[in-house]
Amino acid sequence: MKLKKLVLTGAAGRLGSYLREPLSKLCDELVSTDINDVGNLYEGETFIKADLANFDDMMGVIEGAEMVVHMGAIVDEAPFEELLGPNFVGSYNVWEAAHKHGVRRVIYGSSIHAVGMYPKNEFINTEVAHRPDTFYGLAKCFTEDLGRMYWEKRGLESVHMRILSAAQVNNPRALGSWLSYDDLIQLVTRCIDTPVTGFAVIYGVSNNDRAPVDNAKAAFLGYRPKDNAEDFAADVLAEADVLDPHDPGHMCHGGPFASVELGNSGLAGMNVIDDRKKS
Template sequence: MLIAITGAAGLVGTLVRPLLRRPGRVVRLTDIVAIDELGDGEEFQPASITDLEAMTAAFTGADLVIHLGGHSAERPWEQILETNINGGYVVLEAAHRAGVPRVLLGSSLHATGYVAARDAAAAPVLQPRPDTYYGVGKVALEALGSLYADRFGMTVVSARICTVADTIGTGGRTLSTWLSPADLARLIETVSELDRPGHHLIWAVSDNTRSWFSLEAGKAIGFHPLDDAESRIGPDTDVREDRDALLAGVFADANHPLGGTW
Protein backbone atom coordinates (compact mmCIF):
# COMPACT_ATOMS: atom_id res chain seq x y z
CA MET A 1 0.00 0.00 0.00
CA LEU A 2 1.15 3.52 -0.83
CA ILE A 3 -0.08 6.44 1.27
CA ALA A 4 0.72 10.01 0.21
CA ILE A 5 0.62 12.84 2.76
CA THR A 6 0.60 16.56 2.00
CA GLY A 7 1.94 18.96 4.61
CA ALA A 8 3.92 16.09 6.09
CA ALA A 9 6.48 18.40 7.73
CA GLY A 10 3.82 20.11 9.83
CA LEU A 11 2.84 19.38 13.43
CA VAL A 12 0.07 16.90 12.67
CA GLY A 13 2.04 15.06 10.01
CA THR A 14 5.09 14.83 12.25
CA LEU A 15 3.06 13.39 15.13
CA VAL A 16 1.25 10.73 13.11
CA ARG A 17 4.02 9.58 10.74
CA PRO A 18 5.70 7.11 13.11
CA LEU A 19 2.35 5.43 13.77
CA LEU A 20 1.74 4.67 10.09
CA ARG A 21 4.83 2.56 9.44
CA ARG A 22 4.02 -1.01 8.42
CA PRO A 23 5.92 -3.77 6.62
CA GLY A 24 5.18 -3.50 2.92
CA ARG A 25 3.76 0.01 3.19
CA VAL A 26 5.27 3.08 1.54
CA VAL A 27 4.43 6.50 2.98
CA ARG A 28 5.25 9.26 0.49
CA LEU A 29 5.74 12.57 2.26
CA THR A 30 5.21 15.85 0.42
CA ASP A 31 5.81 19.40 1.58
CA ILE A 32 7.60 22.58 0.57
CA VAL A 33 9.70 22.15 3.72
CA ALA A 34 12.39 19.49 3.44
CA ILE A 35 12.17 16.38 5.63
CA ASP A 36 15.69 15.10 6.14
CA GLU A 37 15.16 12.21 8.54
CA LEU A 38 13.00 9.45 7.09
CA GLY A 39 11.71 6.36 8.84
CA ASP A 40 11.32 2.86 7.45
CA GLY A 41 9.11 2.86 4.38
CA GLU A 42 9.07 6.65 4.09
CA GLU A 43 10.11 8.66 1.05
CA PHE A 44 10.11 12.41 0.54
CA GLN A 45 8.98 14.18 -2.60
CA PRO A 46 9.14 18.00 -2.45
CA ALA A 47 5.99 19.55 -3.86
CA SER A 48 3.60 22.43 -3.31
CA ILE A 49 -0.12 21.80 -2.95
CA THR A 50 -0.67 24.59 -5.48
CA ASP A 51 1.34 22.76 -8.19
CA LEU A 52 -1.02 20.44 -10.04
CA GLU A 53 1.69 18.66 -12.04
CA ALA A 54 3.84 18.03 -8.96
CA MET A 55 0.88 16.83 -6.91
CA THR A 56 -0.27 14.46 -9.65
CA ALA A 57 3.21 12.97 -9.83
CA ALA A 58 3.38 12.62 -6.05
CA PHE A 59 0.01 10.85 -5.92
CA THR A 60 0.65 8.42 -8.77
CA GLY A 61 0.22 4.87 -7.50
CA ALA A 62 -1.24 5.95 -4.15
CA ASP A 63 -4.08 4.05 -2.50
CA LEU A 64 -4.83 6.92 -0.15
CA VAL A 65 -4.05 10.64 -0.06
CA ILE A 66 -4.05 12.39 3.31
CA HIS A 67 -4.31 16.16 2.86
CA LEU A 68 -2.80 18.06 5.78
CA GLY A 69 -1.16 20.86 3.79
CA GLY A 70 -1.95 24.57 3.88
CA HIS A 71 -1.95 27.38 6.41
CA SER A 72 -2.87 26.08 9.87
CA ALA A 73 -4.21 29.35 11.28
CA GLU A 74 -5.75 32.62 10.14
CA ARG A 75 -4.12 34.50 7.27
CA PRO A 76 -5.14 37.32 4.91
CA TRP A 77 -7.84 36.31 2.45
CA GLU A 78 -5.48 36.18 -0.54
CA GLN A 79 -3.28 33.61 1.21
CA ILE A 80 -6.22 31.44 2.29
CA LEU A 81 -7.65 31.61 -1.22
CA GLU A 82 -4.39 30.60 -2.94
CA THR A 83 -3.02 28.03 -0.53
CA ASN A 84 -5.97 26.53 1.34
CA ILE A 85 -8.81 26.81 -1.16
CA ASN A 86 -6.98 26.56 -4.47
CA GLY A 87 -4.59 24.09 -2.85
CA GLY A 88 -7.55 21.92 -1.85
CA TYR A 89 -8.79 21.95 -5.44
CA VAL A 90 -5.31 21.01 -6.71
CA VAL A 91 -5.03 18.10 -4.26
CA LEU A 92 -8.41 16.66 -5.23
CA GLU A 93 -7.88 17.22 -8.95
CA ALA A 94 -4.44 15.62 -8.74
CA ALA A 95 -5.84 12.65 -6.82
CA HIS A 96 -8.52 12.24 -9.48
CA ARG A 97 -6.02 12.45 -12.34
CA ALA A 98 -3.72 9.96 -10.61
CA GLY A 99 -6.59 7.53 -10.07
CA VAL A 100 -6.41 7.59 -6.26
CA PRO A 101 -9.55 5.90 -4.87
CA ARG A 102 -9.52 7.42 -1.35
CA VAL A 103 -8.79 10.88 0.05
CA LEU A 104 -8.77 11.98 3.68
CA LEU A 105 -9.15 15.76 3.94
CA GLY A 106 -7.94 17.54 7.05
CA SER A 107 -10.83 19.89 7.80
CA SER A 108 -11.20 21.61 11.16
CA LEU A 109 -13.60 22.42 13.98
CA HIS A 110 -13.11 26.03 12.78
CA ALA A 111 -15.50 25.23 9.93
CA THR A 112 -18.14 25.43 12.69
CA GLY A 113 -16.39 27.79 15.09
CA TYR A 114 -19.44 29.95 15.82
CA VAL A 115 -21.36 26.99 17.21
CA ALA A 116 -21.52 26.95 21.02
CA ALA A 117 -19.96 23.93 22.69
CA ARG A 118 -23.30 23.01 24.28
CA ASP A 119 -24.86 22.65 20.82
CA ALA A 120 -22.05 20.81 19.04
CA ALA A 121 -23.40 17.31 19.70
CA ALA A 122 -26.93 18.20 18.58
CA ALA A 123 -26.35 16.41 15.27
CA PRO A 124 -23.69 14.04 13.88
CA VAL A 125 -22.93 16.66 11.21
CA LEU A 126 -23.14 20.40 11.87
CA GLN A 127 -23.89 23.01 9.25
CA PRO A 128 -20.91 25.28 8.55
CA ARG A 129 -20.47 28.37 10.73
CA PRO A 130 -16.85 29.32 10.08
CA ASP A 131 -15.07 31.62 12.50
CA THR A 132 -12.32 33.02 10.23
CA TYR A 133 -11.12 33.05 6.64
CA TYR A 134 -9.21 29.93 7.71
CA GLY A 135 -12.55 28.35 8.67
CA VAL A 136 -14.07 29.42 5.35
CA GLY A 137 -11.18 27.64 3.64
CA LYS A 138 -12.08 24.43 5.46
CA VAL A 139 -15.74 24.76 4.46
CA ALA A 140 -14.63 25.17 0.84
CA LEU A 141 -12.40 22.11 1.18
CA GLU A 142 -15.33 20.04 2.43
CA ALA A 143 -17.46 21.26 -0.49
CA LEU A 144 -14.74 20.35 -2.98
CA GLY A 145 -14.48 16.92 -1.37
CA SER A 146 -18.21 16.42 -1.79
CA LEU A 147 -18.03 17.48 -5.44
CA TYR A 148 -15.17 15.15 -6.34
CA ALA A 149 -16.75 12.23 -4.49
CA ASP A 150 -20.05 12.65 -6.30
CA ARG A 151 -18.66 13.51 -9.72
CA PHE A 152 -15.94 10.86 -9.90
CA GLY A 153 -17.04 8.12 -7.51
CA MET A 154 -14.15 8.70 -5.13
CA THR A 155 -14.24 7.89 -1.42
CA VAL A 156 -13.61 11.19 0.35
CA VAL A 157 -13.61 11.67 4.13
CA SER A 158 -13.60 15.23 5.44
CA ALA A 159 -12.42 15.02 9.04
CA ARG A 160 -13.04 18.05 11.22
CA ILE A 161 -9.84 17.78 13.21
CA CYS A 162 -9.88 19.06 16.76
CA THR A 163 -6.84 19.52 19.05
CA VAL A 164 -4.06 17.15 17.98
CA ALA A 165 -1.33 16.75 20.61
CA ASP A 166 0.69 14.15 22.47
CA THR A 167 -0.60 15.49 25.77
CA ILE A 168 -3.43 17.69 27.03
CA GLY A 169 -1.10 20.28 28.53
CA THR A 170 -2.91 22.03 31.38
CA GLY A 171 -6.28 20.76 30.19
CA GLY A 172 -9.00 23.38 29.84
CA ARG A 173 -10.90 23.01 26.57
CA THR A 174 -8.45 20.33 25.44
CA LEU A 175 -10.26 17.90 27.76
CA SER A 176 -13.17 18.22 25.31
CA THR A 177 -11.35 18.67 21.99
CA TRP A 178 -8.32 16.38 22.25
CA LEU A 179 -7.42 14.10 19.35
CA SER A 180 -4.56 11.80 20.27
CA PRO A 181 -2.05 10.96 17.52
CA ALA A 182 -2.95 7.29 18.07
CA ASP A 183 -6.62 7.98 17.35
CA LEU A 184 -5.68 10.00 14.28
CA ALA A 185 -3.67 7.00 13.11
CA ARG A 186 -6.73 4.80 13.75
CA LEU A 187 -8.77 7.14 11.56
CA ILE A 188 -6.20 6.91 8.78
CA GLU A 189 -6.17 3.11 8.96
CA THR A 190 -9.97 3.13 8.80
CA VAL A 191 -10.01 5.32 5.69
CA SER A 192 -7.23 3.28 4.06
CA GLU A 193 -9.62 0.30 4.01
CA LEU A 194 -12.86 2.18 3.39
CA ASP A 195 -14.71 1.03 0.30
CA ARG A 196 -17.71 3.34 0.39
CA PRO A 197 -17.65 5.89 -2.46
CA GLY A 198 -19.13 9.24 -1.51
CA HIS A 199 -18.40 12.09 0.83
CA HIS A 200 -18.24 11.34 4.55
CA LEU A 201 -18.08 14.27 6.98
CA ILE A 202 -16.97 13.33 10.48
CA TRP A 203 -15.40 14.67 13.67
CA ALA A 204 -11.76 13.72 14.22
CA VAL A 205 -11.67 13.71 18.02
CA SER A 206 -10.85 11.18 20.70
CA ASP A 207 -13.48 9.48 22.85
CA ASN A 208 -13.18 12.06 25.60
CA THR A 209 -15.36 11.90 28.69
CA ARG A 210 -16.01 15.65 28.38
CA SER A 211 -16.30 15.63 24.58
CA TRP A 212 -18.49 18.24 22.92
CA PHE A 213 -18.98 16.22 19.74
CA SER A 214 -20.99 13.34 18.33
CA LEU A 215 -18.92 10.35 17.23
CA GLU A 216 -21.77 8.75 15.27
CA ALA A 217 -20.69 9.83 11.78
CA GLY A 218 -17.19 8.49 12.39
CA LYS A 219 -18.47 5.22 13.80
CA ALA A 220 -20.66 4.83 10.70
CA ILE A 221 -17.51 4.46 8.58
CA GLY A 222 -15.72 2.30 11.14
CA PHE A 223 -13.74 4.91 13.08
CA HIS A 224 -13.74 4.05 16.78
CA PRO A 225 -11.39 6.27 18.80
CA LEU A 226 -10.05 4.70 21.98
CA ASP A 227 -8.24 7.43 23.88
CA ASP A 228 -9.70 9.78 26.50
CA ALA A 229 -8.20 13.05 27.69
CA GLU A 230 -9.59 12.24 31.14
CA SER A 231 -6.90 9.59 31.55
CA ARG A 232 -4.25 12.34 31.24
CA ILE A 233 -5.56 14.50 34.10
CA GLY A 234 -2.82 15.49 36.51
CA PRO A 235 -2.65 17.68 39.60
CA ASP A 236 -2.23 20.86 37.55
CA THR A 237 -5.04 20.12 35.10
CA ASP A 238 -7.73 22.76 34.63
CA VAL A 239 -10.97 20.74 34.66
CA ARG A 240 -13.39 23.64 34.29
CA GLU A 241 -16.02 23.18 31.60
CA ASP A 242 -17.51 26.09 29.69
CA ARG A 243 -20.25 24.78 27.44
CA ASP A 244 -21.32 28.34 26.67
CA ALA A 245 -17.98 28.88 24.93
CA LEU A 246 -17.72 28.86 21.17
CA LEU A 247 -15.92 26.02 19.40
CA ALA A 248 -13.76 28.75 17.87
CA GLY A 249 -11.95 29.46 21.13
CA VAL A 250 -9.47 32.31 20.62
CA PHE A 251 -10.09 32.24 16.86
CA ALA A 252 -13.16 34.43 17.50
CA ASP A 253 -11.42 36.60 20.10
CA ALA A 254 -11.18 40.34 19.48
CA ASN A 255 -7.40 40.06 19.80
CA HIS A 256 -7.36 37.79 16.73
CA PRO A 257 -8.72 39.94 13.88
CA LEU A 258 -10.27 38.52 10.76
CA GLY A 259 -7.54 38.09 8.16
CA GLY A 260 -4.75 38.71 10.65
CA THR A 261 -1.50 36.76 10.76
CA TRP A 262 -1.26 35.03 14.12
Protein backbone atom coordinates in the same frame (compact mmCIF):
# COMPACT_ATOMS: atom_id res chain seq x y z
CA MET B 1 -4.94 -4.57 2.96
CA LYS B 2 -1.60 -3.08 1.96
CA LEU B 3 -1.52 -0.25 -0.55
CA LYS B 4 1.08 -0.04 -3.26
CA LYS B 5 1.53 3.74 -2.98
CA LEU B 6 0.19 6.20 -0.44
CA VAL B 7 0.80 9.96 -0.45
CA LEU B 8 0.97 12.13 2.69
CA THR B 9 0.88 15.91 2.26
CA GLY B 10 1.96 18.17 5.11
CA ALA B 11 4.46 15.51 6.16
CA ALA B 12 6.78 18.01 7.86
CA GLY B 13 4.02 19.34 10.11
CA ARG B 14 3.38 18.30 13.69
CA LEU B 15 0.56 15.87 12.91
CA GLY B 16 2.34 14.63 9.81
CA SER B 17 5.36 13.76 11.95
CA TYR B 18 3.25 11.27 13.93
CA LEU B 19 1.55 9.81 10.85
CA ARG B 20 4.59 9.09 8.71
CA GLU B 21 5.87 5.94 10.43
CA PRO B 22 2.50 4.14 10.86
CA LEU B 23 1.45 5.07 7.31
CA SER B 24 4.73 3.69 5.95
CA LYS B 25 3.67 0.28 7.29
CA LEU B 26 0.36 0.37 5.41
CA CYS B 27 1.91 0.55 1.94
CA ASP B 28 4.82 -0.56 -0.19
CA GLU B 29 5.72 3.07 -0.87
CA LEU B 30 4.87 6.12 1.23
CA VAL B 31 5.52 9.40 -0.56
CA SER B 32 5.78 12.18 2.01
CA THR B 33 5.58 15.68 0.62
CA ASP B 34 5.90 19.21 2.00
CA ILE B 35 7.63 22.48 1.19
CA ASN B 36 9.91 21.75 4.17
CA ASP B 37 12.20 18.76 4.64
CA VAL B 38 11.09 15.91 6.93
CA GLY B 39 14.51 14.67 8.09
CA ASN B 40 15.39 10.99 8.23
CA LEU B 41 13.12 8.66 6.28
CA TYR B 42 11.41 5.48 7.44
CA GLU B 43 11.69 2.19 5.58
CA GLY B 44 9.60 2.39 2.42
CA GLU B 45 9.28 6.20 2.63
CA THR B 46 10.45 8.70 0.06
CA PHE B 47 10.28 12.48 0.28
CA ILE B 48 9.36 14.89 -2.52
CA LYS B 49 9.50 18.63 -1.95
CA ALA B 50 6.37 20.08 -3.52
CA ASP B 51 4.07 23.08 -3.30
CA LEU B 52 0.36 22.42 -2.82
CA ALA B 53 -0.45 25.56 -4.81
CA ASN B 54 1.42 24.21 -7.85
CA PHE B 55 -0.79 21.86 -9.87
CA ASP B 56 2.12 20.27 -11.73
CA ASP B 57 3.78 19.48 -8.39
CA MET B 58 0.65 17.68 -7.20
CA MET B 59 0.29 15.80 -10.48
CA GLY B 60 3.82 14.50 -10.12
CA VAL B 61 3.52 13.54 -6.46
CA ILE B 62 0.14 11.78 -6.74
CA GLU B 63 0.79 9.80 -9.92
CA GLY B 64 0.37 6.08 -9.19
CA ALA B 65 -1.11 6.55 -5.71
CA GLU B 66 -4.12 4.60 -4.49
CA MET B 67 -4.94 7.03 -1.69
CA VAL B 68 -3.87 10.46 -0.47
CA VAL B 69 -3.80 11.63 3.15
CA HIS B 70 -4.05 15.39 2.72
CA MET B 71 -2.83 17.18 5.85
CA GLY B 72 -0.92 20.01 4.18
CA ALA B 73 -2.00 23.63 4.76
CA ILE B 74 -1.19 26.80 6.63
CA VAL B 75 -2.51 25.63 10.01
CA ASP B 76 -3.57 28.98 11.46
CA GLU B 77 -5.76 31.93 10.61
CA ALA B 78 -4.05 34.40 8.28
CA PRO B 79 -5.08 36.98 5.68
CA PHE B 80 -7.16 35.41 2.93
CA GLU B 81 -4.47 36.13 0.32
CA GLU B 82 -1.96 34.02 2.27
CA LEU B 83 -4.35 31.09 2.67
CA LEU B 84 -5.64 31.16 -0.89
CA GLY B 85 -2.76 29.21 -2.45
CA PRO B 86 -2.08 26.38 0.00
CA ASN B 87 -5.48 26.03 1.68
CA PHE B 88 -7.96 26.70 -1.13
CA VAL B 89 -6.16 26.19 -4.45
CA GLY B 90 -4.07 23.45 -2.84
CA SER B 91 -7.15 21.40 -2.05
CA TYR B 92 -8.43 21.77 -5.61
CA ASN B 93 -5.03 20.70 -6.93
CA VAL B 94 -4.99 17.59 -4.73
CA TRP B 95 -8.53 16.53 -5.72
CA GLU B 96 -8.09 17.28 -9.41
CA ALA B 97 -4.74 15.46 -9.57
CA ALA B 98 -6.27 12.56 -7.64
CA HIS B 99 -9.15 12.40 -10.11
CA LYS B 100 -6.88 12.53 -13.15
CA HIS B 101 -4.68 9.75 -11.76
CA GLY B 102 -7.56 7.47 -10.71
CA VAL B 103 -6.92 7.71 -6.96
CA ARG B 104 -9.56 5.81 -4.99
CA ARG B 105 -9.81 7.97 -1.85
CA VAL B 106 -8.59 11.19 -0.25
CA ILE B 107 -8.44 11.45 3.55
CA TYR B 108 -8.49 15.10 4.55
CA GLY B 109 -7.46 16.90 7.72
CA SER B 110 -10.48 19.16 8.12
CA SER B 111 -11.18 21.07 11.31
CA ILE B 112 -13.74 22.05 13.92
CA HIS B 113 -13.19 25.58 12.60
CA ALA B 114 -15.54 24.75 9.73
CA VAL B 115 -18.29 24.96 12.37
CA GLY B 116 -16.39 26.97 14.95
CA MET B 117 -19.03 29.66 15.60
CA TYR B 118 -21.58 27.23 17.06
CA PRO B 119 -21.94 27.65 20.84
CA LYS B 120 -20.15 24.90 22.72
CA ASN B 121 -23.29 24.06 24.71
CA GLU B 122 -24.85 22.90 21.43
CA PHE B 123 -23.94 19.21 21.00
CA ILE B 124 -23.45 19.37 17.25
CA ASN B 125 -23.19 16.49 14.80
CA THR B 126 -21.65 16.50 11.33
CA GLU B 127 -24.97 17.35 9.67
CA VAL B 128 -25.11 20.95 10.92
CA ALA B 129 -24.59 23.71 8.37
CA HIS B 130 -21.13 25.18 7.95
CA ARG B 131 -20.43 28.05 10.33
CA PRO B 132 -16.75 28.94 9.96
CA ASP B 133 -14.97 31.09 12.51
CA THR B 134 -12.12 32.34 10.25
CA PHE B 135 -10.78 32.32 6.70
CA TYR B 136 -8.93 29.18 7.86
CA GLY B 137 -12.26 27.59 8.76
CA LEU B 138 -13.72 28.78 5.47
CA ALA B 139 -11.01 26.82 3.63
CA LYS B 140 -12.14 23.70 5.50
CA CYS B 141 -15.74 24.34 4.43
CA PHE B 142 -14.57 24.79 0.83
CA THR B 143 -12.66 21.52 0.87
CA GLU B 144 -15.50 19.56 2.45
CA ASP B 145 -17.83 20.83 -0.28
CA LEU B 146 -15.16 20.12 -2.89
CA GLY B 147 -14.89 16.56 -1.64
CA ARG B 148 -18.66 16.06 -1.75
CA MET B 149 -18.79 17.42 -5.31
CA TYR B 150 -15.97 15.18 -6.55
CA TRP B 151 -17.73 12.17 -5.00
CA GLU B 152 -21.13 12.99 -6.48
CA LYS B 153 -19.83 14.08 -9.89
CA ARG B 154 -16.70 11.98 -10.33
CA GLY B 155 -16.90 9.08 -7.87
CA LEU B 156 -13.78 10.01 -5.88
CA GLU B 157 -14.23 8.91 -2.27
CA SER B 158 -13.13 11.16 0.59
CA VAL B 159 -13.26 11.22 4.37
CA HIS B 160 -13.01 14.62 6.04
CA MET B 161 -11.75 14.49 9.62
CA ARG B 162 -12.87 17.59 11.52
CA ILE B 163 -10.03 17.61 14.04
CA LEU B 164 -10.90 19.49 17.24
CA SER B 165 -7.45 19.91 18.82
CA ALA B 166 -4.59 17.44 18.46
CA ALA B 167 -2.23 19.03 20.98
CA GLN B 168 -1.24 18.61 24.60
CA VAL B 169 -4.05 19.02 27.14
CA ASN B 170 -3.03 22.23 28.90
CA ASN B 171 -6.23 24.33 28.88
CA PRO B 172 -9.91 23.84 29.79
CA ARG B 173 -11.10 23.70 26.15
CA ALA B 174 -8.84 20.72 25.46
CA LEU B 175 -10.67 18.65 28.10
CA GLY B 176 -13.38 18.23 25.49
CA SER B 177 -11.55 18.80 22.22
CA TRP B 178 -8.42 16.64 22.64
CA LEU B 179 -7.44 14.19 19.93
CA SER B 180 -4.44 12.17 21.10
CA TYR B 181 -1.76 11.23 18.61
CA ASP B 182 -2.55 7.53 19.12
CA ASP B 183 -6.23 8.14 18.37
CA LEU B 184 -5.26 10.29 15.35
CA ILE B 185 -3.24 7.38 13.99
CA GLN B 186 -6.12 4.98 14.62
CA LEU B 187 -8.58 7.33 12.91
CA VAL B 188 -6.46 7.81 9.78
CA THR B 189 -5.81 4.07 9.62
CA ARG B 190 -9.55 3.32 9.77
CA CYS B 191 -10.16 5.93 7.04
CA ILE B 192 -7.71 4.01 4.87
CA ASP B 193 -8.67 0.39 5.58
CA THR B 194 -12.47 0.77 5.60
CA PRO B 195 -13.57 -0.96 2.37
CA VAL B 196 -16.10 1.67 1.25
CA THR B 197 -16.54 5.24 2.52
CA GLY B 198 -18.16 7.30 -0.23
CA PHE B 199 -18.14 10.89 1.02
CA ALA B 200 -18.03 11.26 4.79
CA VAL B 201 -17.45 13.97 7.39
CA ILE B 202 -16.49 12.81 10.88
CA TYR B 203 -14.98 14.42 13.96
CA GLY B 204 -11.41 13.85 15.03
CA VAL B 205 -11.71 13.68 18.81
CA SER B 206 -10.68 11.25 21.54
CA ASN B 207 -12.98 9.45 23.98
CA ASN B 208 -13.29 12.51 26.22
CA ASP B 209 -15.97 12.68 28.92
CA ARG B 210 -16.50 16.33 27.93
CA ALA B 211 -16.44 15.92 24.13
CA PRO B 212 -18.75 18.66 22.78
CA VAL B 213 -19.67 16.93 19.50
CA ASP B 214 -21.74 13.93 18.42
CA ASN B 215 -19.39 11.63 16.50
CA ALA B 216 -21.85 8.80 15.81
CA LYS B 217 -21.22 9.18 12.08
CA ALA B 218 -17.68 7.84 12.59
CA ALA B 219 -18.90 4.45 13.81
CA PHE B 220 -18.97 2.89 10.34
CA LEU B 221 -15.19 3.32 10.15
CA GLY B 222 -14.66 1.17 13.21
CA TYR B 223 -13.02 4.14 14.95
CA ARG B 224 -12.97 3.50 18.70
CA PRO B 225 -10.89 6.18 20.45
CA LYS B 226 -9.13 5.02 23.59
CA ASP B 227 -7.74 8.15 25.26
CA ASN B 228 -9.66 10.49 27.58
CA ALA B 229 -8.63 14.05 28.45
CA GLU B 230 -10.35 13.66 31.82
CA ASP B 231 -7.07 12.14 33.00
CA PHE B 232 -5.67 15.69 32.95
CA ALA B 233 -8.74 17.50 34.28
CA ALA B 234 -7.72 17.98 37.92
CA ASP B 235 -4.42 19.64 37.06
CA VAL B 236 -5.83 21.74 34.21
CA LEU B 237 -8.78 23.06 36.19
CA ALA B 238 -6.67 23.80 39.25
CA GLU B 239 -4.52 26.17 37.20
CA ALA B 240 -7.28 27.71 35.06
CA ASP B 241 -8.70 31.18 35.53
CA VAL B 242 -12.44 31.78 35.64
CA LEU B 243 -13.63 31.94 32.02
CA ASP B 244 -15.80 34.71 30.62
CA PRO B 245 -19.09 33.24 29.34
CA HIS B 246 -19.53 36.24 27.03
CA ASP B 247 -16.23 35.63 25.23
CA PRO B 248 -16.75 33.63 21.99
CA GLY B 249 -13.29 32.20 22.54
CA HIS B 250 -14.61 30.42 25.61
CA MET B 251 -18.18 29.76 24.51
CA CYS B 252 -17.79 28.62 20.88
CA HIS B 253 -16.49 25.37 19.44
CA GLY B 254 -13.71 27.21 17.64
CA GLY B 255 -12.11 28.45 20.85
CA PRO B 256 -9.74 31.42 20.33
CA PHE B 257 -10.35 31.27 16.57
CA ALA B 258 -13.94 32.34 17.26
CA SER B 259 -12.86 35.56 18.96
CA VAL B 260 -9.97 36.80 16.79
CA GLU B 261 -10.39 39.37 14.04
CA LEU B 262 -10.41 37.84 10.56
CA GLY B 263 -6.85 37.43 9.30
CA ASN B 264 -5.28 37.42 12.78
CA SER B 265 -3.63 34.36 14.29
CA GLY B 266 -5.85 32.08 16.33
CA LEU B 267 -2.92 29.99 17.55
CA ALA B 268 -1.45 33.06 19.24
CA GLY B 269 -4.16 32.68 21.90
CA MET B 270 -3.45 28.99 22.43
CA ASN B 271 -0.60 27.32 24.26
CA VAL B 272 0.20 24.79 21.55
CA ILE B 273 3.50 23.03 22.22
CA ASP B 274 5.48 21.96 19.18
CA ASP B 275 6.20 18.39 20.24
CA ARG B 276 6.53 16.94 16.75
CA LYS B 277 8.04 13.50 16.51
CA LYS B 278 11.64 13.24 15.36
CA SER B 279 12.35 10.61 12.72
